[in-house]
Amino acid sequence: MKIKSFLLAALAVLTVSCTGDRDKVLKVYNWSDYIDESVIPEFEQWYLEKTGEEISVVYQTFDVNETMLSKIEKGHEDYDVVCPSDYIIERMLNSGLLLPLDFASIPDSVNYIALNRSPYIQGVFRDINPEIDANAYSVAYMWGTTGILYNTAEVSTEEASTWDVIRNPKFSGRILIKDAPRDVYGPVLIYLRQKELQEGSVTLQELMRDSSDGSIADVENYLREVKDGVLGWEADFGKDQMTKGRGVVSLNWSGDAVWAIEEAATVGVSLDYLVPEEGSTVWFDGWVIPKYAKNQKAATWFIDFMCRPDIAIRNMEETGYVSANGAMEVLESQLDEECEPIDLSYFFPGADSVCVNPVLYPDKAVIDRCALEHDWGADTDKLLAMWARVKGDNASSWTFVIIAVALVAALAAVVASRRNAAQRRRRRSRR
Numbered sequence: 430m431k432i433k434s435f436l437l438a439a440l441a442v443l444t445v446s447c448t449g450d451r452d453k454v455l456k457v458y459n460w461s462d463y464i465d466e467s468v469i470p471e472f473e474q475w476y477l478e479k480t481g482e483e484i485s486v487v488y489q490t491f492d493v494n495e496t497m498l499s500k501i502e503k504g505h506e507d508y509d510v511v512c513p514s515d516y517i518i519e520r521m522l523n524s525g526l527l528l529p530l531d532f533a534s535i536p537d538s539v540n541y542i543a544l545n546r547s548p549y550i551q552g553v554f555r556d557i558n559p560e561i562d563a564n565a566y567s568v569a570y571m572w573g574t575t576g577i578l579y580n581t582a583e584v585s586t587e588e589a590s591t592w593d594v595i596r597n598p599k600f601s602g603r604i605l606i607k608d609a610p611r612d613v614y615g616p617v618l619i620y621l622r623q624k625e626l627q628e629g630s631v632t633l634q635e636l637m638r639d640s641s642d643g644s645i646a647d648v649e650n651y652l653r654e655v656k657d658g659v660l661g662w663e664a665d666f667g668k669d670q671m672t673k674g675r676g677v678v679s680l681n682w683s684g685d686a687v688w689a690i691e692e693a694a695t696v697g698v699s700l701d702y703l704v705p706e707e708g709s710t711v712w713f714d715g716w717v718i719p720k721y722a723k724n725q726k727a728a729t730w731f732i733d734f735m736c737r738p739d740i741a742i743r744n745m746e747e748t749g750y751v752s753a754n755g756a757m758e759v760l761e762s763q764l765d766e767e768c769e770p771i772d773l774s775y776f777f778p779g780a781d782s783v784c785v786n787p788v789l790y791p792d793k794a795v796i797d798r799c800a801l802e803h804d805w806g807a808d809t810d811k812l813l814a815m816w817a818r819v820k821g822d823n824a825s826s827w828t829f830v831i832i833a834v835a836l837v838a839a840l841a842a843v844v845a846s847r848r849n850a851a852q853r854r855r856r857r858s859r860r
């Protein structure tokens with residue numbers, strides 16, 4: 430977080446603790462690098478103009494879903510708006526952690542939520558939980574795919590087109606993997622179950638709910654083969670490592686990829702991104718109001734403000750991620766004559782041949798080989814334990830090497846000192 434926003438947040442916290450005026454504060458908890466921070470003071474101004482009430486936003490960030498979830502699930506922290514991914518929204522819905530959104534409280538004149546909801550996104554959110562419509566509790570913010578970001582000077586398109594690239598010995602030591610267990614598990618399992626997918630004995634959707642011990646063990650074995658070549662398990666530094674040419678293959682999200690591709694081009698590094706042929710996950714992060722929120726009104730207005738097309742465009746431009754906003758204004762802002770026309774009618778009705786960056790908005794054919802992750806409930810702990818084992822073993826194998834080297838050195842020192850002592854004794858007895 431920038432120093433200015435940190436100071437503003439600290440000031441707002443101080444105001445609450447001094448005056449107790451919690452309804453003048455809005456606590457937002459979002460992913461890092463996921464907003465144009467200049468929209469926050471604009472929201473405060475807009476809120477004052479529209480409601481006549483003052484508001485100070487306390488803006489905090491997280492790097493992985495699980496950190497955010499634990500603060501709410503276990504810590505009962507009073508964030509007013511948070512931005513979890515689809516499968517976490519599902520978990521929060523299932524455990525009664527979300528408040529319904531009161532769209533009706535926003536006057537028609539400024540209701541951007543209802544106006545700009547893409548029918549595609551609405552459908553996806555309905556699929557999150559067949560029993561409770563997630564659209565009543567969340568509004569999608571950004572979305573994208575999980576795929577391979579690669580250095581085109583070192584990695585061919587063919588090599589990057591399969592998930593096997595993450596264990597390709599040619600790139601060992603220069604591979605970056607997202608430190609996001611579900612986002613790695615999904616694609617790896619899809620890769621490992623290619624035969625079954627092709628035979629039709631399992632579907633992508635079934636794999637996204639597969640938390641069986643057998644599948645977790647298969648993914649664990651695969652990741653153990655991968656890990657020796659891993660340069661870093663990263664939450665946010667991967668894109669930077671790729672632009673500097675330190676990494677050449679990165680299992681990453683499409684938004685980080687867009688940011689990295691543009692940044693790398695300015696320093697003469699050529700990166701590209703694709704979704705491997707075997708298939709992958711498509712994900713959606715959405716705004717929700719947790720049960721422990723203290724300012725539901727300002728939270729609802731904040732979500733509405735984020736749905737304003739001009740604000741959505743600014744957030745896209747700043748972060749590289751794609752807004753879930755379905756307004757035509759958003760599509761028009763992304764038209765790029767240099768790209769090949771693609772079919773985007775699934776997202777923007779009627780847009781069956783538009784020129785946009787395909788990393789931002791994937792073609793329908795790419796979406797068709799992707800599936801949405803789902804909550805595993807209590808089985809999530811099995812995955813987190815596996816993840817800790819895979820990553821932790823890295824540390825323990827290094828620890829083992831260091832201990833072994835230290836033991837050999839100590840042994841050599843003992844042997845040398847005994848030999849010297851024996852030589853001294855022999856010399857003394859000869860005298």
Ligand code: SPD
Pocket residue numbers: 460461462463514612665682712713714
């Ligand atoms: N730096 C912000 C990254 C947010 C990406 N969210 C992707 C979630 C996939 N489950």
